[in-house]
Every structure is written in C-alpha cells, then in structure tokens.
C-alpha cells in the first residue's frame with residue numbers, strides 16, 4: 111500500500127476496525143475512508159454499489175460484521191447468518207466490480223469443526239461438523255472465505271482471508287448478555303467489586319479452553335499480512351497459547367481486584383471444548399504477537415473504566 115492509497119476500513123468504530131484504523135494512522139496513511147452503519151448500511155446492495163462507484167477505494171479491510179458471544183450467536187441465529195452474508199456479499203462483490211487492488215476478509219476461529227484436532231491448522235476447514243451455538247455465524251464466515259477464493263480463481267482478484275482467534279481490547283462490547291467472555295467477565299467482576307457481592311457467576315463449566323489476542327496485535331498482524339501475504343488460502347492469527355475459562359476468570363478477578371468466589375452456571379452452554387490456533391504459518395511469515403494476556407487484561411480493564 112502507498113501512503114496515499116485510498117483505504118476503506120469497514121467497521122471502523124468496532125473493536126477490530128478501530129484498531130486497524132489506529133494502526134494505519136500510526137503508519138502514516140493519509141487517505142483512510144470510513145462510514146458508520148448509519149451512514150452506510152453494508153447490508154444494502156444499492157447503497158454499497160453507490161459508495162464503491164463514488165469512492166473507488168484501492169484497499170479494503172472488511173471488519174464490519176454482526177458479532178457477539180456464545181449466547182448472542184445462539185439466540186439471533188437468523189441475524190448472524192443473514193447480516194454477515196449480506197455485508198460480505200456486497201463488499202466483496204463491489205470490490206471486484208470496482209477494481210479494488212486488495213481486500214482482506216476477517217473470518218473467525220469458529221469456522222473450524224467442533225472436534226477438529228488441536229492446534230487448528232488452516233487445512234482443517236470443512237473437515238467436520240461445526241459447533242451448533244455459532245453454526246450460522248460460522249457458515250457465513252466460511253461463505254466469505256470461499257467467496258474470496260472464487261473471485262480470485264474466476265476474476266484474478268487479490269482477496270485474502272484471515273482467521274483471528276478470540277479477541278479483546280479497546281472499544282470492546284461489554285453488553286451483559288451479548289458480549290464475548292473476556293469483556294463480560296471484566297464487567298461482572300468490576301460490578302461485583304463495587305456492589306460488595308460475594309460471588310460472580312461464570313457461564314458453563316469453566317473447562318472449555320480459549321486463546322485470546324489483543325485487538326491492537328490483531329491490527330498489527332492484519333497490516334503485516336496486507337503488506338506481505340497474497341496467497342489463495344486462509345491464514346490463522348493468534349498467540350498459539352490458551353487457557354481454561356476458569357483460569358481466565360481467575361486472571362480477570364485478580365486484574366479487577368475482586369475478592370469473592372466464582373460460581374459456575376452449567377445451564378449456560380460451554381460451546382466448543384477447545385479452539386487453539388496453529389500459528390506456524392503466521393510465525394514463518396515473520397509475525398508474532400507482542401501483548402501477553404496479563405498486560406492486555408490491564409489495558410482492557412483501564413479502557414472499560416474510562417468508558418463506563
């Protein structure tokens with residue numbers, strides 16, 4: 111990318127999009143274009159066509175999506191399927207029609223089969239049954255990967271797909287029901303500390319394992335791959351390290367300074383037992399994460415406190 115290239119960051123107000131925007135600004139890019147969902151609803155085919163025809167971006171980071179945690183994914187199944195398919199169909203197709211030089215599509219680690227061997231290699235895609243709680247979201251993301259591949263095959267488009275692990279960071283969603291586990295726990299422990307509660311409820315058994323990457327590290331990897339990766343296959347982005355939800359809860363408890371007990375609500379779903387990314391392909395390309403979980407937790411908690 112040239113410093114003067116016109117770069118569309120779709121979803122720039124979200125956790126990932128805002129981190130990509132910060133990274134591009136830091137690198138000195140001067141022509142970054144953005145739209146809120148109110149200004150441009152990416153589900154609207156005509157509006158997206160008009161926007162691309164008018165703006166003619168050179169590069170696209172597709173970080174706009176319907177996103178949420180395990181309960182949101184399982185509750186709003188139709189919305190997760192429809193909205194994600196609509197957004198990515200419109201953005202990818204218009205990127206092709208308007209001659210975008212390169213597009214990056216963001217998928218997710220939930221595209222891999224529920225019981226796939228660990229760590230998850232890129233070629234495990236479509237080798238088994240998906241985790242039911244987020245199957246609609248995963249199906250949309252798999253369609254996005256296949257769309258990038260097909261547009262590359264048929265039309266020669268340089269469209270790449272990256273698969274981030276579970277993320278956290280600045281501008282995260284702290285909704286009590288719809289958020290992901292890490293921001294949900296920050297909020298729950300902070301509220302319990304301030305209310306003088308004796309316990310915090312953790313969903314599920316606490317035994318599932320998850321890997322967490324700080325969103326600014328993800329943005330750094332996205333930028334690196336936009337500059338250095340143009341292969342026709344997906345690539346994982348993660349730390350290659352995971353922990354149980356119980357251990358995550360203990361780490362958040364310590365970060366927040368809550369002194370009570372953990373209680374496990376097993377009426378809530380555990381989801382996938384484990385989804386640890388194989389990041390050997392990414393490491394071979396020369397990229398590794400910088401921000402370790404303990405440090406990232408402190409940064410995320412400060413961000414939460416500054417906004418509540």
Ligand SMILES: NC(=O)C1=CN([C@@H]2O[C@H](COP(=O)(O)OP(=O)(O)OC[C@H]3O[C@@H](n4cnc5c(N)ncnc54)[C@H](OP(=O)(O)O)[C@@H]3O)[C@@H](O)[C@H]2O)C=CC1
Pocket residue numbers: 120121122123124125126127145146147148150151152153172173174175176177197216217218219274275276277278281282283290
């Ligand atoms: N968070 C995570 O743990 C993970 C996220 N990802 C992927 O990373 C990407 C970004 O996720 P994240 O930043 O967490 O999500 P957020 O919910 O924080 O942000 C999503 C962004 O998408 C925009 N958006 C949603 N719907 C529309 C629409 N109809 N039209 C235009 N814009 C829309 C929103 O815009 P606005 O604010 O203007 O309404 C928002 O800024 C997604 O593709 C997600 O699947 C992958 C793995 C893990």
Ligand SMILES: C[C@H]1O[C@H](OP(=O)(O)OP(=O)(O)OC[C@H]2O[C@@H](n3cnc4c(=O)[nH]c(N)nc43)[C@H](O)[C@@H]2O)[C@@H](O)[C@@H](O)C1=O
Pocket residue numbers: 177178179180181183218219220243244247275276277287288289290291292294295311312313314318320355378379380381382
């Ligand atoms: C990134 C990824 O995120 C989603 O998958 P997930 O990893 O299963 O999502 P999660 O972060 O919401 O939960 C992780 C684990 O944590 C447990 N858990 C405990 N207590 C809370 C809690 O309070 N809130 C939440 N949300 N989970 C909790 C929860 O029961 C589960 O065992 C996908 O749908 C999809 O969006 C996707 O791609």
